[in-house]
Amino acid sequence: MYPRPIPEDAIWHRRFYFTAVLAILILWLCPLFAVILTSFRSTQDVMGGNLWGWPTQFGLIDNYTSVFTQTPMARYFLNSLMITIPSVIGVLIMSTLAGFVLARYRFRGNMLVFALFVGGNFLPYQIMMIPVRDLMVRIGLYDTPAALIIFHIAFQTGFATLFMRNFIAALPDELFQAARAEGASPFQTLVHVVIPLVRPALAALAILIFTFVWNDYFWAVVLTISDTVKPVTAGLANLRGEWVSAWNLISAGTIVVAVPPVVMFFLMQRHFIAGLTMGAVKG
Amino acid sequence: MMTFWRHHRWWLTPTLLILPAAFLFSVVILWSAVESIWISLHDWDGFSPMVWIGFGNYVELFNDPQFYVSLKNNVIWLVMFMAAPPLGLAIALLVNQKIRGMRLMKSLFFIPLVLASVAVGVVFTWVYTPQLGLLALIFGFFGATAPALLSNEHLVTFAIVIAALWPQIAFCMVLYLAGLNNLSEELIGAGRVDGARGWNMLRHIVLPQLTQVTFIAIAVTVVGALRSFDMVSVMTQGGPFGSSEVLAYQMFEQSIFSYRFGYGAAIASVLFVIMAVFIVWYLTRIIRIEERGA
Numbered sequence: 365m366y367p368r369p370i371p372e373d374a375i376w377h378r379r380f381y382f383t384a385v386l387a388i389l390i391l392w393l394c395p396l397f398a399v400i401l402t403s404f405r406s407t408q409d410v411m412g413g414n415l416w417g418w419p420t421q422f423g424l425i426d427n428y429t430s431v432f433t434q435t436p437m438a439r440y441f442l443n444s445l446m447i448t449i450p451s452v453i454g455v456l457i458m459s460t461l462a463g464f465v466l467a468r469y470r471f472r473g474n475m476l477v478f479a480l481f482v483g484g485n486f487l488p489y490q491i492m493m494i495p496v497r498d499l500m501v502r503i504g505l506y507d508t509p510a511a512l513i514i515f516h517i518a519f520q521t522g523f524a525t526l527f528m529r530n531f532i533a534a535l536p537d538e539l540f541q542a543a544r545a546e547g548a549s550p551f552q553t554l555v556h557v558v559i560p561l562v563r564p565a566l567a568a569l570a571i572l573i574f575t576f577v578w579n580d581y582f583w584a585v586v587l588t589i590s591d592t593v594k595p596v597t598a599g600l601a602n603l604r605g606e607w608v609s610a611w612n613l614i615s616a617g618t619i620v621v622a623v624p625p626v627v628m629f630f631l632m633q634r635h636f637i638a639g640l641t642m643g644a645v646k647g
Numbered sequence: 648m649m650t651f652w653r654h655h656r657w658w659l660t661p662t663l664l665i666l667p668a669a670f671l672f673s674v675v676i677l678w679s680a681v682e683s684i685w686i687s688l689h690d691w692d693g694f695s696p697m698v699w700i701g702f703g704n705y706v707e708l709f710n711d712p713q714f715y716v717s718l719k720n721n722v723i724w725l726v727m728f729m730a731a732p733p734l735g736l737a738i739a740l741l742v743n744q745k746i747r748g749m750r751l752m753k754s755l756f757f758i759p760l761v762l763a764s765v766a767v768g769v770v771f772t773w774v775y776t777p778q779l780g781l782l783a784l785i786f787g788f789f790g791a792t793a794p795a796l797l798s799n800e801h802l803v804t805f806a807i808v809i810a811a812l813w814p815q816i817a818f819c820m821v822l823y824l825a826g827l828n829n830l831s832e833e834l835i836g837a838g839r840v841d842g843a844r845g846w847n848m849l850r851h852i853v854l855p856q857l858t859q860v861t862f863i864a865i866a867v868t869v870v871g872a873l874r875s876f877d878m879v880s881v882m883t884q885g886g887p888f889g890s891s892e893v894l895a896y897q898m899f900e901q902s903i904f905s906y907r908f909g910y911g912a913a914i915a916s917v918l919f920v921i922m923a924v925f926i927v928w929y930l931t932r933i934i935r936i937e938e939r940g941a
Contacts, residue, residue, distance in 0.1 A: 366827060366835050366853050367740055382746050389752050392738075395770045395813070396758065398781045402773065415779050462668035465661040477669065479930055484676045486926045488874055490898045490915040494686055494908050495679035498693070518675035521668050550660035579763035581877045586903070597765040601881055604769060611773060618769045625761040633754055636761075640818075641825035 403427055403615035410612045427616040435607075436591045437617055440599030444624075447512045447595055448577045454517035455524045455573050456566055462521070463528025464558050468540060478529065485522035489582050497586055511587045512595070516577045524569050527639070531565040532558060568639025571632045575625045596621045680919065687912035693902075697909070704913035713889050714914070717897045720804045721873065721921075724893060727808045728815060728872040732864040735819025736857075740849075743827050753824070760817035768881030771810035772797065797883055800890035807891055811878045815871055819864045826860035827853075866929055873922055894918045 370378050390397075402415065406423030414420065432438045466478050500511040535558070543553045584598035594602070603617045629636050652659065687704055689697035708714050742753045759767065774781040777795040786793035796806035830853065838852040854861070876895040879885060885892035885900060892900070894914055902911030 365743070365745075365832075366830055366848070367743060368839075370744060370746070378746050381744065382748060385741060385749070385752055388738075388741065389755055392756060393758065395774045395781065396762075399770050399773055413779065416784050458668040458671070461664040465665040469661045471658075471661075475934065477665075479934065480677060481672065482933065483926050483930055484672060484680075486870055486922060486929070487676065487680055488895060488915065488918045488922050489876070490895050490911075491683045491919040492676060492679040493683075493899070493915065494693075494902055494912050495682040496675060499675070499679070514671075515675060518671040521672050522676065525668060549656060550664075554664070575761055579761075579765075581763065581765045581880070582899075585880070586899075597763050600763075600765050600769060604772075604881070611776075611779070614769060615773065618766050622762050622766045625763070626758060629757070629761045630754065637757075637821060637825070640821055 399615045399618055402611050403619050405612045407610065407612060410610065415611070423612055427612050428620075430613055431616045431620060435599075435603055435613070435617070436594075437596070437599060437603070437620055439591060440594055440596045441620065443509065443593055443599075444578060444595040444597075447509050447516070448574055450509075450513050451516040451520070451577045452570055452573045454513065455520045456569060458517065458521045459524030459528045459569070460559070460562065460566070461554075462525045463530075463532050464554050466525065466529040467532035468553075478526070481522045481525045485519075485526070493582075493586055500587055507588050507590055507593055509593055512580075512583055515583055515587065516580070520573050520576060524573065527569055528562065528565060531562055535561055564635070564638070567632065568635040571628055571636045572639045574628055575636075578625050683912045683919075684916050686909055687916045689909045691909040692906045693908045700909070704910050705917075707910065708913050708917070713892065713897060714894075716889060717892045717894045717914075720891065720893045721875075723804050724808055724811075724872040724875050725869065727805070728812065728868050729865075731812055731815040731868050732819045732823075732861060734812075734816045735821075735864065736823045738816065738820045739823035739827055743824065757817050757821060759814040760821065762814060764811075764814070764877035765881050767810060767814055768878045771806075771813075771878075772882050774810075775806055798887050800887050803883055803887065803891040807878050807882050810882065811871075811875060815868060818867060818871075822860050822864050822867075823857065826857045830856050862932070866925075869925055870922070873918065873925075894921075 370381055372378075402410070404422055404424045404427070405415065405419055406421045406426065408421070409415070409419050409423070462481075466474060466481075496515055497506065500506040500515075505511040505514070539557050539561075540553065543557050548556065578595075579597060580595070581597040581601070584595045585601070588594045588598065591599075591602075600614075600617050600621050604614055607613050686697070688699065688701055690700045690703070691697040738756060742749060742756060762770075775793075775796045777783060777793065777798075780793075782796070783793040794802060796802050834852055834856065835848075838848055843852055874895060875893050876899065879891055879893055879896045880899070883891045885896050889897075895918060898911045898914040898918065901907045901914060
């Protein structure tokens with residue numbers, strides 16, 4: 365192991381090291397703490413400039429209630445779910461199918477298709493912005509959740525296919541030879557051999573894509589305008605414009621936006637890290 | 648019909664399986680990219696018919712002082728972002744110890760990575776707020792007054808990049824932690840026997856084994872720096888007076904706010920060319936690795 369592990373019996377050394385890392389961690393997260401603390405403050409304190417002193421009264425419940433009742437945040441939150449969940453499911457299906465084909469069938473242009481999927485993934489969003497927006501306007505989907513869902517599925521499929529292809533390519537060849545020897549059709553091979561084995565990869569992809577789509581801001585502002593469609597990220601930016609100095613409300617709104625991916629991350633941490641490193645290290 | 652299917656399914660099934668992904672990806676992503684370049688050769692407000700003007704947009708762009716401001720800011724982003732891989736490595740080394748509670752601390756270090764960039768933008772806007780924010784508090788503690796970073800045209804880009812570095816460092820840290828787990832114990836042991844310690848150990852024995860990870864960390868960092876849009880949009884909207892704009896934001900502003908889609912497409916195309924140079928380099932490397940593996 366590197367760096368050299370601190371010996372088990374060096375208790376004081378270990379305690380000191382732990383405390384030092386904890387101190388760095390607190391510094392690292394202090395911007396976040398500042399926002400969390402602010403979201404507990406009452407409007408009187410924020411307006412009166414008492415932002416760091418002991419609060420005269422707590423506004424925790426008030427702030428979060430206001431975010432959901434006085435602003436369209438509840439609606440934005442629902443919109444985000446309605447956009448994110450179908451996108452994740454769509455990406456998982458498409459990329460499993462495409463990844464299976466790219467990993468297991470040799471055909472001319474296989475490498476080219478693969479390269480396009482990978483390369484397309486690195487395109488700056490801006491190069492697609494105008495045509496995608498125009499396309500959505502023309503097919504009547506502009507400013508609907510479907511516009512965002514279709515775009516996210518299309519874009520994330522690039523990364524996800526790379527990911528699934530690498531995972532399926534690493535499965536042992538013998539399995540596929542056996543399936544063929546038993547006379548299994550490609551579709552049966554997919555259903556009975558591949559899908560049971562790629563579950564961990566699917567879990568990793570699901571959490572990653574969830575985070576990417578939930579956190580997306582650019583496409584949210586490009587493809588939506590109404591409050592009934594806008595996801596939380598674009599909603600939060602709106603909130604900032606409307607509640608300029610009500611930092612307690614804005615902070616509460618920020619926490620609302622941040623919570624779902626953070627919770628998902630803590631629930632599925634192993635998968636998240638595996639996904640991020642697998643996708644990146646192999647690709 | 649059935650016999651036709653049975654005879655041809657060995658190629659029909661794979662074709663049908665890859666078709667949805669290939670179709671959607673080529674139409675929405677690849678075709679759009681090509682179409683943007685076509686649009687960049689026109690004058691277009693998004694509604695009326697497009698008017699062909701050849702390289703007119705590009706000529707205008709290369710004479711636009713704002714373009715050079717944005718380009719310069721993109722370079723600042725790129726250079727400052729290069730701090731993310733080494734800092735990510737530093738934190739990874741710091742937490743790579745088996746001590747009770749270290750696992751939880753590791754996870755807490757990751758948090759900025761999963762936050763929406765809009766949230767990070769708002770968090771740092773709050774930190775930078777004059778008189779009230781965390782930075783003002785810290786400066787006040789030392790009896791100084793914090794500069795109003797986001798309304799100072801010379802400091803604003805640096806302030807935004809520092810905010811954007813927060814999640815980027817966490818990203819690099821995740822990558823390096825995985826890399827550190829895969830180090831060869833033998834090489835490390837051999838190094839220790841030979842008396843390699845500290846910096847020498849890191850430089851000559853550990854880093855060479857992390858080349859692959861470093862390559863990826865740099866790749867995601869470059870892409871992240873060139874794509875930067877969210878933070879600029881949330882923290883300053885390019886201001887004050889366009890001094891914090893980057894190409895991605897300038898493009899958005901010209902198209903969505905000024906309805907100059909042709910001009911916007913031209914900016915996007917320039918950004919694309921910068922990225923393409925990088926993508927080609929990256930892809931040739933991946934394909935080389937793939938072919939060596941196969």
